[in-house]
Amino acid sequence: MTFDVNGDVRRQNLFTFECPEVFHDLEMAVLSVSGLFNYSSTVEELNAGNRPEKVAGKQQLQSMTLILLDTVDKDAVKQAYDWYNKVYNIEGNFVGYPDEYKKSATLNQFEMNGDPVRTWDLTGVWPSAINLSTDFTYESEGEFVQLSLTLEVDKATIAPKG
Numbered sequence: 001m002t003f004d005v006n007g008d009v010r011r012q013n014l015f016t017f018e019c020p021e022v023f024h025d026l027e028m029a030v031l032s033v034s035g036l037f038n039y040s041s042t043v044e045e046l047n048a049g050n051r052p053e054k055v056a057g058k059q060q061l062q063s064m065t066l067i068l069l070d071t072v073d074k075d076a077v078k079q080a081y082d083w084y085n086k087v088y089n090i091e092g093n094f095v096g097y098p099d100e101y102k103k104s105a106t107l108n109q110f111e112m113n114g115d116p117v118r119t120w121d122l123t124g125v126w127p128s129a130i131n132l133s134t135d136f137t138y139e140s141e142g143e144f145v146q147l148s149l150t151l152e153v154d155k156a157t158i159a160p161k162g
Contacts, residue, residue: 124154
């Protein structure tokens with residue numbers, strides 16, 4: 001994918017998000033990313049003789065929020081809501097099965113000239129929150145829909161270059 005540096009000025013970062021099982025092979029333009037892979041570990045204390053020793057415990061990967069622009073396919077909003085409905089079915093009032101809503105995805109970062117910088121491979125991705133933010137007014141002609149997804153991720157790795 002190539003980017004025009006003089007293109008969309010609303011874009012803070014040059015990122016794209018791909019989740020083929022949800023967005024049917026679309027590469028979604030990312031307006032902003034927050035919580036980009038905040039890893040932490042709990043601290044456990046073990047007794048080593050008469051003195052305590054601190055060791056790493058469970059690894060924790062905090063939630064990540066993406067704001068996507070619905071520019072390619074107007075069905076992307078419906079596809080995101082269908083994905084969230086697999087997590088929690090609002091009509092039936094029940095929680096879905098993880099093997100049905102956890103997906104694999106890719107987050108790509110690009111330089112301003114469009115050259116790839118890095119790619120994150122995400123596994124066990126699922127939306128814990130979804131928010132559609134746009135002005136539904138007559139004056140908002142031509143505006144893109146912004147879709148905010150708070151994603152939970154089981155594992156995030158930087159893909160090897162190649």
